[in-house]
Amino acid sequence: MVKKAIFIVTVCFCLSGCWDTVDLQDMQYITAIAIDYNEKEKQFEIHGQSINFGNLSVNSAEGQNGNANAWVGISRGETVLSALSNLVPRTNQQLNWGHVHAIVYSQTALAHNPLIEMNEGLYRFQQVRMTPWVFGTTENLTEVLMVTNIFGDSIHTELFNPQAVFHERSFIEPITLHELMREYPEAGRSVKLPNLSILEKNWKSNQGETNTSLFADGAFVIKGGKEPILFSDEQLIGLRWLNHATVNAPLVLKENENTIAALNIVRPIATVTSELDGDIPAFRIRIDANADIEDFPPDPSLGASKTINELKALSEETIKQEVKRTFLLGIEQGKDIYDLENVFYRQHVQSYNTMRDSFTLDENTPLSIEVTIKIEHTGEYEFYRDRVPESEQRR
Template sequence: MKKLLCLFFIISVLLAGCWDNKEVQDINYITALGIDYKEDQYIIYVQMLDFATIAKQEGTKQTETAPIWVGRGSGGTLSDALIDLYTASQQRVSWGHVTALVLSEAVLAPERLSQVFDMTNRSQEIRYTKWVYGTKDSMDDLFTVSPFFQLSPLHSLLHEPQESYRQFSFIRPIQFVNFIRLYREHAATVILPSLHISTENWTENLKQHPLLEVNGAFLIQHQTLKGWMDRSDLTGARWLTTPETRASLVVLSGNKAAGSINLENPKSAIEVIREGKEVFYRIKLNVDGMVQNIYQKKRIDEMRRLTEATLREEIQNTFLKTAAIHADPYQLGLQLRRTDPRLWDELRKEKRVVHPASLREIDVHVSLRYWGQRKNVNR
């Protein structure tokens, strides 16, 4: 009998092992973190969602927009701002679901960004895989923008940028782990996407609906902010970042549109050319193309020539505009440092690693084909 009582007691203790667990509804889940700096004060913004209202239910559809809560705390340091945020928190806060980090332009200074790294890297909950953005807009407004059809804010560009980029590429989204890697590499340039609220493209019931877009990027090199550039000035950089790039070009002939070309699977290489103490670069690019629309009757070899010329011009324009502010989105200096670190260090001290005349040649080859019934004609 005593053995049975002892066994019953042990089993009871084991079954009571979850006494301190918290229910899902008893925890506040942070999904996005924003950091600003104004008047010698750090300001932390957090986006919080009610997962009970955004959970998908089979056979039903959301008829109301999921509520979005935005928290704000301020202080002389990031720790002070975080404490200020916690003072009005009604329940336990979980940081394990943060998928986006947004930084204002003022925070991109090295001494402030180091605090951001220290706070996020030391956290046991915040992951290294979150998406990182810069912004010039109000974070209160950024965090309250909702996507189409009353979908969860987790389906917005803030939390899921990669699908939009794969369909039509402008500025490649970057995760925190890659941001730190490039930021700490002296020869690399970070292209930090810039979030903006647009009200120009979409309406809901004839009313303008604000949506997020990437309108440009902050360029950071050697832990120094070089400047901000508009999306249209950085179109050449997309062809040298990843084979996932996919975009359309309208090629011109005699200042008139000749056709619309869909380009994908770019493969690039950078060649370093040494001439004494001078260094020049050659960019080689191979890309697959498909003619989507034809506005002028052209043979396919002529359409290919026009497409290659348009790509060269795009890459050249981006290089000249970024070289003017001593930025290097093509990572030409990084390639030089890998091949000849001593020469790179000498040129770095003289600020001659990359300059407007250092890009000597852009070699572009497009494997072009027509689509549909016209794919075998006019060759």
């Protein structure tokens, strides 16, 4: 009898092991959040995106169209944490925040509160991880969270997979919440928060339907408690050459406003060093990279308009001018885009500590830029036009 009783108790104990589980369909998952600040109400606004993952299944009839059925809910609070909490009673199901993969800050929120204070609530909200991608935007937050790709899928967009586009066209490097909070308080370092824009009716189907898309367009440059400033891709064009994460970056070569060639710069390697020129910090930037010729418009009369060595020299000068131009544009707005102050701080700690309060960068700051480009691939035709007159090419 004793053994039988022990067996029954053991079986009952095993059967009750999953009593507190929750089925997936009984939960609502927040996949992205956006943070705004309402100046009139003096409250933060949280826009939470929820997606029906069931419709992503390739086995379901609806899922074959990739329709993720995105919904966006809005809640308010005096702090970010209270706004997050206030979204809970606005749903009919238990909320799960463990799948948040993107966070978007409005320009108003960035200007109102320092990132440290805003993200304090996110750090205390234990379900939100430190790995989501982070963005800034000037667009309507609900519209940003409602954008889908051409197949109606909310998951496979710039919001959730920015690295896919960055690897093909490297301009502004995507960053995560953890990286943002690591770089933000460091001495002399500015955060480049990618800016998301909406491109209206960018795609059109054979049935006349149109679709909007998200794309990264420039970045908010944020340093300390100073007001963030939004720079366009064109204004930040020199930043990509100093970014170690750059994979492929297009370079258009022009002469007298005419396009000479289009190159693809592959994985540039930048080295930045600093020294004291008397009492003035001086900097030296060296960039080495390989390049492929992507396009090479012909000369009107005879084949190629430039030799390899001429293209090499022109590409080196173009990159040099882009780096210089972006540096000066940042200085005009009071932003150290290349984090030169941080470079000096790391390489000359004692000197930096003596001039921390007086450290400045301006248009007269000594800045030496050296660029070396190696053209590895000229294309399938190997400068065929160099050897064949146009009259022969048209036969």
